[in-house]
Amino acid sequence: MSLLPILVTVWLFLVGLYGIATSRNTIHLVSCLFVTQASTYVFLLSIGFRTGGTAPILGKLPPGAPLVDPVVQSLALTDIVVGATVSALILVFALQAHKKHGTSDPRSAPPMRG
């Protein structure tokens, strides 16, 4: 496993968090959350990568042929499904907040604080 995917993972994770921390628009904030999540996809797929490996469909392959790891691919798939559910839900929150306040700035409405 090379260093590049790890660096990309860390970069995506941090840049996504930076986006959320500084966001002035709820939709933008949710998008930044997806960027953070993308780091997990990159990481999972890079774990299963084998140089010269093909897709793990065993029917036509000779025994012993190099394959990429199918387990992490299914993990990533599950992750994407979960992510889609969560993001749909958060986007509904964001849209509803926009309807309510007429603005998407998460810092515009004074929340319950303290």
Add this chain to the structure above:
Amino acid sequence: MDPFAPLPVLLPLIGAALVALLEKFHQRHRRLDLATVAITLAVIACDLELLLRCSSATLVYWFGDWHPVGGFALGIAFAIDPAGAALALLAAVLTLCGLMFSWHYFKAIGTFYHSLMLLFLASMGGFCLTGDLFNMFVFFELMGVAAYALTGYRIEDTGPLEGGLNFSVMNSIGAFMVLLGIGILYSRTGGLNLAWVGARVAERPVDAAVACAFMLLAIGFLVKAAVVPFHFWLPDAHAVAPTPASVLFSGIMVELGLYAVARIYWTIFSGSIPGGTAQTLLLAAGLTTALVGGIMAFLQRHLKRLLAYSTVSHSGLMLSAIALFDPVSLGGCLIYLAGHGLIKGGLFISSGIILYHFHSVDEETLRGAGTRLKLVGAVFCLQALALAGLPPFGTFAGKAMIEARAAELGLHFIAPIFLVASSLTGAAVLRSGLTVFYGIGTPNCLSAPAPAKGDHESRETSGKEHRTPLMMLLPLLLLVLLALAVGLLPSLPEKSLQAAARVCDQRGYQALVLDGKFALLVPAPLPKRADLIKGVLPAGLAVVLAAAALFGLPLPDVLLRRLKSLLRPVLWTLRRIHSGYIGDYVTWFVIGAAVMVLVAATSRLL
């Protein structure tokens, strides 16, 4: 293969889908209630049965009959031991109480409320029972999704929207951390079964990658457990969620985050990370959380927000118990968890009853309003003292075990911090109880500037009622009685020590899951019974603190002014930190996580 094993997940999962179909019928309200309660009762029965069956040997259930081949776990397993089964049972009992409470609660029951509650129950059950790392993640996320939806249930209001948004964003980030940690472990071990991963990790000395994996997993789960500095979402979410959901959030969901930390530590890392830095980090986080939560709870006047902060405090207390990395204190922690969950559930139900009658949960607005609710008032104040650890409630028994063990280990600073934290939370709840139900005292300067109300409270319940419906009182009394039973059952300390010893027995767990071999385990000897005096102390201190808040301190004016000017900047800073903005929360999260991961990676947790 035990046919009961998957039922605590399957029943509510299928039930959630079927109940969603019922939504189409006329007069669906009662049918939905009945169907959901019936399913929850069935789950309770299954959990009880599992708890009995696993008391002699941990049950391992391989889905689709994919048994391990040559010691390698091919399939996905449920590994059910008494600790997991007991937590699943607690989740089911709290769900039942929440559902009973909601019988009269909503003006017009909204769509899919029952399905969401059942989904929540299914995911909590699966999370407790599973023996697979990725399975754990999936249930963690499912639990999250159901909880976000329940938090934002009354989506037309502002409070639930913000609470839901903060909750979902913070917990999603936590889940990503968990997934990254799982990825590292998979790349090292080639498997996802907890026992398999543990066996492979133990083969080699710890390096930075494994240390990072532990910290990533721990931080991810600690976000759910609302540990400082990852706790900010909790008061926002708990204060605005519907009462039945709050009961579940505070009573069991937060604690499941702690359970996950304990579970992954003992199944995977305990062989290679023997404590040291990890212990210091978690203990520091836990004790800080206990104090910050206690102080913030004392500064609140919004009743549900106050209870939410007290959950933060108690979660820190339990994390400290786990961070001793010791079977006896874990046993105490299990009792404490049950006692606290039942008491906190009861307190949230009481606050729901207040909301039902008076359309507000602000302490000052309601001063003396609840005098006619005699029974609820008395139970509320009793619960406040139980929260501080009044014997013979479960909180006392658990805390006494933890403190005794900490003293044996030479950690003498733990008991005083526990004392301060639990008496602060108890005092805060007691103060609000005395104010609302008895109209005692005058407004205090500490909680006056706190947020008083969201905009949602008036619309949550139906018109003004003079009697509290029986279906609201019933779960309240049930919870108090159960909390008493947890403290009074003479066999419980021994049982919980056995359960904790089973959780901590890494080799036994591996042998059982991977090879099917079971070896009987001798649990640690029962610590001697704690003096009741120790339990009266925090409760007494809580009474004193509550009285001081209600009547003012009997000090000369000069000293009082001094004290105020000393406290003001501290409290102002604390309030400012809890700003309510998601961006600030994420910044705190990054700082906390960075410190923990860096310390872990550089010291390699040795």
